[in-house]
Amino acid sequence: MLIETMSIVRDIPNLNQLSKQRLDWLLAIKQQDFNTLAAMCYQSHVIPYAMIRQLRLPKSNHYEKMLPSYIIQQVNIKNITEKDQVWLLSNFDALVTTQECIIFCEELINTFNKGRTPKLILQLIQDKCLPTQNETYWYSLQEKTKDILKKQFMISSYYELTAISRILSHENTELDLGFEDHERRQIHSRTMFWSNYSSRFNRVRALLPNEIYRYIETKLKRLSPQIECFDQDGNQEQSEVFIFELSNIIVVEFLRGELSETRFFKNTEWNAKRLFDDKRLSSAAIREMSQMEVHDHLSTWQYFCEKLLRQKLQVKPNDNLPYFKGLPPAVNTYDAKIGLPKPAHNFLSERALKLERWVELFWSAEFKTSKYGHQSGLQLKSNLYLSKALIAKQLDNYEEYELFIKKAANQGNPEAMWQLGKSMLLNRKSDAKIRKYGEEWIGKAASFGHVEAVELATRFKLAFIPYKVSSSITNNDETDIKTKNMEQEKAANEGDLDAMYQLGRRSLLKKGDLLSDRLVAERWIAKAAILGHEDALKLAIKFKLPFVKKK
Incomplete structure (x- = not known):
């Protein structure tokens, strides 16, 4: 009332x-x-x-x-x-x-x-x-x-992944999920390493096994759409996978597992659609894709990974970075031109020992994929020798590098032939005889279709047999190749510059193709060149193809 x-x-x-x-x-x-x-x-x-x-x-x-x-x-x-x-x-x-x-x-x-x-x-x-x-x-x-x-604070997508890393590297995961201490530390070290590149991050995606996804759900009040659960598959490897875009490359991090590797892919439209949009993507499917580079996470991996990113993949850390997060003060100073301080000899020796087993495990897993289906037993082994050669070079063990690069080349590895031929030609100590051997190795690499070797051999008129698909390829292999060609043509029609370039290059660099095929190839190369594809541009200039580069 x-x-x-x-x-x-x-x-x-x-x-x-x-x-x-x-x-x-x-x-x-x-x-x-x-x-x-x-x-x-x-x-x-x-x-x-x-x-x-x-x-x-x-x-x-x-x-x-x-x-x-x-x-x-x-x-x-x-x-x-x-x-x-x-x-x-x-x-x-x-x-x-x-x-x-x-x-x-x-x-x-x-x-x-x-x-x-x-x-x-x-x-x-x-x-x-x-x-x-x-x-x-x-x-x-x-x-x-x-x-x-x-937008307001120019925050990169890197931080979408740190929420998961923060939870997975917490000591509670030992009891809650059975994580081992070295797994937690490794997840933390990777998060810290990539924080030095946080401003370079664009798209991100996290794929988690079902148990981990449910655990993360209980810890975060709201899950980002970029955090997804792996499609249910009894054969799915129980490892978390981070996928992120850094300018011209896409990085895939396998956080745990026997290899727990990082794979670097070219940032093509085809790769991007597969890695960021495919709802049925699995660890096995990622490993079936052809990568540019693979990196380990063994002793002093940060030094070598930064070097790979800066020198070969053209990816630099955040601007004006004086120190690298996640490294001890003795080795964390950073110079944009020379990178990080080189690790001490005892750490490099430790790395060499651990890498020997890791490389064997890696290639054992790689050979189980379909990527190397057309290679003979010797060629398969040559991939392992090439890896060992490159690791030896990385560790400044040039005697071992020379041993394994020659083994890989002798067993039919085109990249090894190319590397060996280049070193023979460019070494100031090489006499006329060794330089002749170098030309022969480059010619052999060109005969296997190695792109850089073909371009060099053509430019300097070195003898080589134009690469053709082996007649011993089985019907299944032929089907795979036709399927791949169809997929590549579809990607090219959808605007993928790399697909345009690859379609054109195959016909353009081979002898004996029909004139109609060559004209189609020239159109693909010219189109890719017009849209700014660097390799297509070089090839268009080399073959004097008419094009106007897009401004």
């Missing part, structure tokens, strides 16, 4: 200010007019709890919890004063639960999205919501809110 008569009492003349405010407050509660309650708090520049005490009313959590989302609406965002900012921060500090704080921050971020964020509000957002902070709400924010912050 008393509540029903409040509106009548409110109109009685000569009521004091406190009584009027109290009645206005109670009437707003009755009508669930939370905006009016928030407006009254703003007019007095006090938080709801202080307003309730000021009005000498009993505390009520029921409606007080409804006010934060209305609080921010009271300020004039186009003309916000420092006093208004202090009031907003006081309201934030008065919140009790983490969820209330997250909702309040989301409201702030979305409210000030279109204009300039005032200084004190900006500081709150930086302290509480950015992924660079140790204690952050970032991983609980909605995706649209994260997108606003990414």
Whole structure:
């Protein structure tokens, strides 16, 4: 009855200010007019709890919890004063639960999205919501809110993966998931390594085994769409896979397992669609794809991985980086031209011992894929020797390098032939006889279709037999090749520059093709060159094909 008569009492003349405010407050509660309650708090520049005490009313959590989302609406965002900012921060500090704080921050971020964020509000957002902070709400924010912050603070997609790494490298995973200590440390070391490239990240994707995915779900309030569960497959390897785009390459990290390798793929449209969009992608399917490079995570791997990225793959760390995160102070200084300090001899010796077994395991796994189906037993073995040669060179063991590169070349490996031929030609100590041998090795590599060797042999008129598919290929192999050609042609028609180049190059560099085939090849090369494909451009210039490079 008393509540029903409040509106009548409110109109009685000569009521004091406190009584009027109290009645206005109670009437707003009755009508669930939370905006009016928030407006009254703003007019007095006090938080709801202080307003309730000021009005000498009993505390009520029921409606007080409804006010934060209305609080921010009271300020004039186009003309916000420092006093208004202090009031907003006081309201934030008065919140009790983490969820209330997250909702309040989301409201702030979305409210000030279109204009300039005032200084004190900006500081709150930086302290509480950015992924660079140790204690952050970032991983609980909605995706649209994260997108606003990414644009405002130039945050890369790298941080989508750190949420998972942070959980998987925590000591709790030993009990909860049975992770071993070295697995946790390795996940942490990779996260730290890639943090040095965080500004280079574009698209990301995380594929997790079912058990791990469910575990992550319990730890994160909201999973990003980029975090997915592997399609259910009893043969699926129980390893987490991170996929991320760094400029011209796509990196795939296998976080655990016997190999736990990193694979680097060329960032073609075909590879990108497979690695980022294929919902049935598996570890086995990734390993079936032809990669540019593969890297281990054994002793001092960071030094060699950085070198590979910088020198061969043309990927550099964040700008103006004086130190590499995740490395001891003795070896973490960084120079953009020369990279990281070279590891001590004892660490290199340890690496050499561990790599010997890792290389054997890697090629044992690789030979089980269909990528090497057309190679003979000797050619398969030559891949292993080539890897050993390149590792020996990496470790400055040139005597061992020469031994294995010759073994690989003698067993029919075109890349080894090319490397051996180049070293013979370019070595200042080589006499005329050795340089002649070098020309022969390059000719042999060209005969196997090695692209660089073909170009060099053609340019300097070195003798070689144009590469043709072996007549001993089985019907199944022929079907595989036809299928691959059809897929490549489809990709080229969809605008994949690498597919255009590969389709054109095959016919252009072979002798005896029909004129019609050659004209089609020339059109593909010219089209790729026009669109800016560097290798196609070189080939178009070499064969004097008409094209106008796209500006």
